[in-house]
Amino acid sequence: MSWIKSNKVKLKAKRAFLKKGTCSRTFFYILNREFGHPKDNEEQAADYLAGGILQSGYQCGMLWGASLAVGAESYRRFNNQSVATGMAIKATQNVLDSFIQAANSPDCGEITNTDWKRKYSILKFLVTGKMVTCFKLAGKWAPDAVQAANDGLSQSVADLPATSLSCASEVVKRMGGTDEEMVIVAGLAGGIGLSGNACGALGAAIWMNSLQRVKNGTFKSSLTDSESEKILNAFLEVSNYEMECSKICGKQFESVEEHSEYIMSGGCQKLIETLGRR
Template identity: 40%
Template sequence: MSVVDCSYHNPMVLEESAVAPLAGGLLQNGYQCGILWGAALAAGARAYQLLGPGAYAETQAILVTQKLVEAFRLRNKEINCSDIIGMRWKVSSPRSLAAQVLKFFLRGGPLLCFNMSANFAEAAFREIDRSSTASSAIAPSTPVSCASLLASRMGASDMHAVLAAGFAGGIGLSGGACGALGAAIWIISMDHAKVSGSNPGFADPLALAAVERYLAASDNEFECARVISRQFESAADHAAYIQGGGCAKIIQALSAPA
């Protein structure tokens, strides 16, 4: 996110640092690569920069994020962290984790992730630039994005609601780990950084509590496509679902005071 935003002369230090807990596939749960969460936020930042707040910008962020997911999958074959690096951070025992971490380092995992991030940053910038200027999205009425709605319910600004919009439907409507959950963790991380001046990391009690509330509301399913038993076909399809009360239980659980 940092590389892309700086390319548009729009650095967002707080927002960028708060992406860190999404690394490892959402608090190291192995779902969508942290690079994609950051890229989606960069798409939202560009949409807000060009269009300001509202449904049109949120729709634009979703459409551009769809392109980013496609580009990432084309480059890396997979979008989930655990599939890309061949390991799971959340395992049953410390010994198992140690063995997997050793395997990760022996296979050059850190270098793989660094190179993947550096290479995709340039591709993401090109895709965001091309899609943001070429798209002719027709915005439905609000709310458009589950993640934007959740952000607003948590007291986030209009800008942050647009930034999070691309998380919708499991990032770019891909059906992956819930975008509203990702938005909640990101906002919690930003709030923590505002107070403490530091990033809370992967063990922030408030973020972990949000995950527990989410799982209780989603029947222990992380992935959007499993929660709703299908994948969204378009931004309009997603908007209609949210406007019809879809995922209301999840949004209520995530926006509840800790």
């Protein structure tokens, strides 16, 4: 990406952050427009992934939003549903690596040093100007995010299994999602790009539930959301109150093939079914 193009993307990211209000929505918005395919409803539905899933401090919302945009683009580039799913996961791994290089951590809590569940900590975040940290990071990473997404989606499909599956996609399928919506969330698999962090299936359920409400006109962005909290609580009961994929599954997946085989063999079935009913 040229210096001029890079600086234009940085400026767009900062302006979008100010306008959209959440890091997750901002990066879904930015990457979609760099790909040339805006998706306003889907972008708005990403709001509650900010702050590391309902402000829980896990993966930064920029990662969630970027991964969703990668999935949307993967669906457009690849005619085969299985290939699109696998490539969304592989490209998300590329995006994750890029983000960690920029932020030194994937997690919102570590980047902001803020406990989003405590009012005092949130107040401190606002008063001390730590929000500027997020604002600067958004501008800094945006060009690299676009490049990482394109590079990731340009990788070879040769190492993909015959059938690529994503736990996140399986949840959206059970919630009545379309083929496109299933691929949009595919990269969230295994805790975003198989990294073992906070559960991608949970993020997919929250996003899909929000999207359904955006479509029927009942969605409202706020600091808290009772519908999303219900999904989180149902998830925690099934996951034995663990949030991270690697702890829930007892392993971190090394490849799309390994994750796909795990899902095919019934891995996380109860969790997927529980989230799919939300």
